[in-house]
Amino acid sequence: MSERDESTHPTDGSTVPATTPKGSSPGARLARNMVFYTIVRLLLVLALTxxxxxxxxxxxVQIPVLVAAIIAVVIALPLSMVLFSRMRAQINSDIAEVDAGRREKHDDLRRRMNEA
Structure with a gap:
């Protein structure tokens, strides 16, 4: 069992929250990064508009705001893939970490159910 597993599943039955090196849970970090990424992409669309x-x-030429916004969305999609690739990579690693934690909890639950 790893050190992280021992902190989330102590032997005395109490619950101790797991700590990650960055000081926040993977789920909270994922949520924070997703909100930031979404805001940055919306600001990019606004700026392009x-x-x-x-x-x-x-x-x-008088360009309607809706037409400019639609064009901006179309331009922002590939542009954000290039400009914000590091943020996307961080979000992907956060998703993988959350998924691994879920899988770990699921396997632990299965193991305990089979022991009973």
Missing amino acids: LVIIGLGSLAG
């Missing part, structure tokens, strides 16, 4: 409207007005 404003740039499209600005370029339109410089060219003397």
Whole structure:
């Protein structure tokens, strides 16, 4: 059993929260990173929308906000894949860590059910 397993499953029956090296649970870290990533992507869409409207007005063309927003979303998708690749990689590792914890708990539950 690893040190993390012992901290989450003590032998005396009490529950002790697991600690990770970064000081927060993987689920909380995943939620925080997802919220941050979502906000950054929305800000990118907003910035691109404003740039499209600005370029339109410089060219003397009135671009509706909805059309500019749709174009911005289409541009932001591949752009965010490139610009925010490190954030996505961190989120993927957080998802893998949460999934591993769930799998560990599931296996532990199965093991205890088979022992009973």
